[in-house]
Amino acid sequence: MYRADGRQRVWLRVGERFYLSGFGNEFSSEDPRCPGPTPHLLSNCTPQTTPVCPYGLYAEQLSGSAFTCPRPTNKRSWLYRILPSVRHKPYTAMHCGNLTEKWDEVEPDPNQLRWMPFTIPKSSEKKVDFVTGLHTLCGAGDTKSRNGIGIHMFTCNTSMVDRCFNNSDGDFLIVPQQGEVLITTEFGKMMVEPNEICVIQQGMRFSVDVFGETRGYVLEVYGAHFELPDLGPIGANGLANPRDFLTPVAWYEDREVATGYTVINKYQGKLFSSQQVFSPFNVVAWHGNYTPYKYNLENFMVINCVAFDHADPSIFTVLTAKSTRPGVAMADFVIFPPRWGVADHTFRPPYYHRNCMSEFMGLIKGHYEAKEEGFQPGGGSLHSMMTPHGPDRDCFEKSSTAPLKPERVAEGTMAFMFESSFSMAVTKWGLETCQRLDKSYYQCWEPLRKHFDPNWRPSKQ
Structure with missing residues (x-):
């Protein structure tokens, strides 16, 4: 497959296809490079059904809700990985830049406020990736009590290399405004362009590739997940329909990183980093209802x-x-x-x-x-x-x-x-x-x- 400008798109060989996300329904996906002896062998196994995963993989569950939540709101996915995510060095504090949860650092201002387009740094002057390009504009609440939101801008000009981001505080709703972003997640890849949005839910590791000067908005929520609004008298159809939300196809990377792979964790409003010697995107298959997803706003x-x-x-x-x-x-x-x-x-x-x-x-x-x-x-x-x-x-x-x-x-x-x-x-x-x-x-x-x-x-x- 090729992009419109002729650049080969081989890095999306698998992630270019998507499964439908049903907001509560369960889905499964396997990297076709490791098909099971029977269909969906990998994505249907759990530690409860077999003591040893096919291909010698590790089973790891990612839970986005309390175990005892009512069934309609219970969110979790099983990930089948080459190495479990627990294998990493201890986290150490790192510089947060302009990412903050300090809501009292300046006096309140009730005035109508407007900002001109936020400046994107020139790559010739300074290399800035998605994480270092995050700037908190406003917000409220507290990550410790799991009740609040943050609104951020991201302005960047270079891709994340051997670095990924993990938000322990909440969900990220990402709105690209200038430049497309290729988001690699533990569940697969998503290309997200302006006029599309994506949601990376709490705890999911992801890395962002960009193709030039890039800018966008982020809405972060602590303590709740995004869902479709109730339609009431509108009826069964209208607004954003579940069929139009897309989740990535499983894609794995079996790669060792001798110089160290950095996992950045946003925790209680601060940034921490840890090192590991392998790519975190080593998930061969997954199944569940707790996934990243994207949506094209033209489908509204x-x-x-x-x-x-x-x-x-x-x-x-x-x-x-x-x-x-x-x-x-x-x-x-x-x-x-x-x-x-x-x-x-x-x-x-x-x-x-x-x-x-x-x-x-x-x-x-x-x-x-x-x-x-x-x-x-x-x-x-x-x-x-x-x-x-x-x-x-x-x-x-x-x-x-x-x-x-x-x-x-x-x-x-x-x-x-x-x-x-x-x-x-x-x-x-x-x-x-x-x-x-x-x-x-x-x-x-x-x-x-x-x-x-x-x-x-x-x-x-």
């Missing part, structure tokens, strides 16, 4: 208003991480994809609003309808709890006078929102160090003028 089935008035933006929810309070999410991943606007007697753009949730918005491509100029791909905005926000003056004036004919909205655009019930704190890097904060953001609402007329009467038609 948009539900929208077709009469009048607004539906709440929750109709655009792709994934949710629920809290213990019914109907209240630790974090929702929401998108605003291309769609038709047809509502009558309605101000169609997002309305002026104050909210008991925190809203971080990012832009993958295009122009967001409510702020077409200042909000740019690779940047972001944060509207904190009960902080007013809404369309800028140009959007308001244009949409108030435009004829209400059916029109395409957000054509060529993909904006998204990380919405959370937590009151998020912005880091020192986000407010000061990154130097991308747009201090003039508030001015986009300054030109809004008064239209009030006490003598107004409805026009006769």
Whole structure:
């Protein structure tokens, strides 16, 4: 197989194929280089069914939930490895860079905040991979009590070489914005391009290859896993459908690393590293329901208003991480994809609003309808709890006078929102160090003028 630009894609010989993920259903996969004497011999064996695994492999279970969770929410996978992951040197602390859980390092700021596109370091000046390129922008909660979230940016220009990352604190929802990323996991490989997302769940080891200057967003949740939102009156179909979530095919690497392979572990908000002499991606087969997965945002089935008035933006929810309070999410991943606007007697753009949730918005491509100029791909905005926000003056004036004919909205655009019930704190890097904060953001609402007329009467038609 070959890429469009002619580069041979041999490293995706196996991982280019995917199995469907059913969110709770079990799946299995074997590297075809080691087929069992009978179909799925490897991926169907456990220490309970055989004392010795085929091919002399080790059986290792990865649990993403408590053993005693109800069956519908119990998450675990069996991995059949050449060597178990327990064989490594002790962990030692390492420099965390701008990855942090210090939510009180600067004073709280309730203002509307907007960042210009975050700078990607030039490879000619400094080599930066995915881990060293992680920067925490804002967040809340605590990894020790397993209740909270973090929002990070990643900006990098080089691949991870003989290094992998493991998050003991929570799940990573990764949103590439510029440049495709090849993510090698213990379960196989995934190529994730802009307008796609992937989720690497707690405890899964992965490495990231890039092909130039790369940038994206990360939503991290502690204490819950992402799942599909309930559809309620929508019914059986709509929004993100389970059939469109894809998991990788098993792919193993039997490679010794004489100079040492580095396993980086994010634990209680800090980074630690350990050394081992073999590749951690030595899983020949796996089965279970606890896997990494990816999703193409173009597959989202948009539900929208077709009469009048607004539906709440929750109709655009792709994934949710629920809290213990019914109907209240630790974090929702929401998108605003291309769609038709047809509502009558309605101000169609997002309305002026104050909210008991925190809203971080990012832009993958295009122009967001409510702020077409200042909000740019690779940047972001944060509207904190009960902080007013809404369309800028140009959007308001244009949409108030435009004829209400059916029109395409957000054509060529993909904006998204990380919405959370937590009151998020912005880091020192986000407010000061990154130097991308747009201090003039508030001015986009300054030109809004008064239209009030006490003598107004409805026009006769």
